[in-house]
Amino acid sequence: MRLPLTQGLLVGRATQSPVSTNTSITLPASQPAWAEPLSPNLAGFSIEMDRWPLWSGAEVGQPNSFTNQVLQNLADRTGVPPFFRVGADSEDRAHLDLSYQVMNATFPAPTADVPIPEASVISIGRDFYALSANLLSGTPFMWGINLKLGNLTDTVAQASLVADTFQGSRKDVTKNVKLVNLEIGNEPDFYSIQGTGYSSSWTPQNYSDTWREYASAVNKVIKLDNGGTTYSAGAFATFSSGLEWNTGVTLEAGIMADSDTRSKTSHFAEHQYSGAFGYGPTALPGQLMDKGTIRGNLSTKWADVKAARSTGLSFILGETNSYANHGMPGTSNTAEAAIWATDYILQAASMGIERLHFHHGFGYRYNLFQPAAGADDGLNLTSRAHILPSYHSFLIVNEAIGTSGKASVAELGTTNSSLSAYGIWENGNLARMVLINSAPYVSVNGTLPAARNSFSVNLANWKDGSNATVKRLAVPYTNAFTGLTWANQTFETESGKPEGTVYEEPLHNGVVSIDASSVALICFK
Structure with a gap:
């Protein structure tokens, strides 16, 4: 996530003095009634798709061996590969151009704060979605398609290529991975403040009407059902718009009013960060992983979880990480991020949040890993692909979940x-x-x-x-x-x-x- 210049938030408390008092924890005699089921895919990835080939491998049939190895380490602990969402900001800057084999992207000039910027324009080529086949066998995917452009014809064309890749003429290429979700648009609550032609009249009601229109058109070109590929609705940033844009308000606005589309939708997604780099003071050591801060930030999602469940939908964090704007130097790329993420993921799961997609982009400071050389993330390892400290949180969480597929957490x-x-x-x-x-x-x-x-x-x-x-x-x-x-x-x-x-x-x-x-x-x- 890159925040608009007018937006910013930093939630946190002052660094605590270490507490060294011995303590006790009572082992429950039985599983608590409020324990929540643990999905083996609880800890997932979100990928900024402007540099997708760096993660997947540049050509179909030529996977990135480092990516697959670090994913295999995680899969070994749950028995299933991690869930991949691919899209984010980039999905709303993309259009279809089948003259390209894979893709073409235009990038703005780098700056000191953003050494590896997001693409401003992306052209999706013939093999773009098929690169999914390069990941581990069994990998589940959520692919994002453009809503912000306001071009229904191009959005349907993108969906058609997704359908052809996973369900049509190229399904033999992608037979070992799964298209589980389709997302139409990223962070639509930001559209009206990003100077893209959307006015202040863009509301959850307008969004709901527009989303239903696009979903109805997409339904005609891709097979969707609740036993296979389904829609992921929402994808709200809620960074400063949470009072107006949230799950409950949008459901009341009728986003699920069409029964056919509702039957093809499995969950509602929102995004969540602990703050934003570049807005307000730099986080103090210990502030990100502070126990009270984690619970305070996630408590803002209680009502959304309840609203989604009340209509039979599950609730996920379709994009999350430590600090927006690609992470905070000296915090997001340190051991603190590993400790924070372990608590954050398990706290979210104990609230009934089914899945969390930790956002990644090449060179971002909050990544779990960099898929290729050249990433200046503060670790001084630009010569090669490498993991970052927060990778360890996924190892721990996945090992805690285990391979039974029947685990619950409290x-x-x-x-x-x-x-x-x-x-x-x-x-x-x-x-x-x-x-x-x-x-x-x-x-x-x-x-x-x-x-x-x-x-x-x-x-x-x-x-x-x-x-x-x-x-x-x-x-x-x-x-x-x-x-x-x-x-x-x-x-x-x-x-x-x-x-x-x-x-x-x-x-x-x-x-x-x-x-x-x-x-x-x-x-x-």
Whole structure:
């Protein structure tokens, strides 16, 4: 997401002093009634499509091996590949031009703040959507098509090419991946403030009427049904428009009034960021991952989840990440982002948010990984593709979800303001627990505090003879760019393959220690 110049928000609290008091967490005797189902696709990707070939591989049949390796690491933990949404701002700057084999894009000049800008115009060629086939077998996709241009003919033409790619003459090429969702337009609540010909009369009512018109036309060229490909409605930024533009208001405006289109729509999507780089002060270390800040930001979505569910739709964050405008240097590209994202994803899941698509663009500071060399994201690794610290959050979350396809999550109460805890149940039994210590441990001009705060967590109701192990996310310090390990393995390799031997420490007597700025995954055997 790139915010319009008139918009900005930074939600957060002052950095907390580390809390080192030992604490207890009561292990529930049974799965809580309010536990929410965990989708294996909970942690997904959103890709700015102007440089899509960098992620997928430049030609059909020539995949990006680094992309597929880092995705395979994640798939190994849930049994399914991550969900890919491709589109975002770029989908509303795109038009069809089949004279190109893959695509053509025009980019504005780079600036100090935006060294790798988004394309201003994109021409979609014959193989553009077919590049989806280069990703891991089984990868689910959401593709976005243009609404903002206001050219129904071109939007339908884009949908026709999507249909031909996944359902028509090229379905044998894409048979190993899945078109799950189609999105018409990105962040329509911003259209009237972006100088694109939309006036202040552009409202949720106008949007709903327009979206239904476009969906009705698209229905004629692509097969949609609730057992296969479905619409993803909304995609609102809600950055400053949340009171006027939200799920409930739009449903009341009649976006689902057409029964045929409603039967072909599975969920409503909104976007969410913790703030925006370039607006207001730079975030202090610890502010992004602050427990109260995370819950305060996500609490704004409670009503939207409820509104969607009341009509039989699920609710997703179709685009999210730390700070809009491609991330905040020194925060979005550090270990803090990994700790934040772990808590953020599991908190969202415990609220009933089915899926979160973390936004990516080539060179963006909040990426989980860069798919190719040349990305100046602050890690000084421009010579090669590489992961960023936040990649570790997906490893942890996916491992917490597991491979059963039957997991549920609930937050567990703690009395420590820097400790978050989540229980994961399978078949009614507590299978895993995630502990997150968001107290900062900060390097200032290369100097660390003399000691790293930690505390012990006593698992009340622990039964003698119980068997459990602990895996840990180890980070050098909160604002570290590299040097992170998960369960004693490093994923910061040139190939994306992990190196090192997995280590699970035995849990004795139901007591686990946890350092400031770290995460622990407890696995009950």
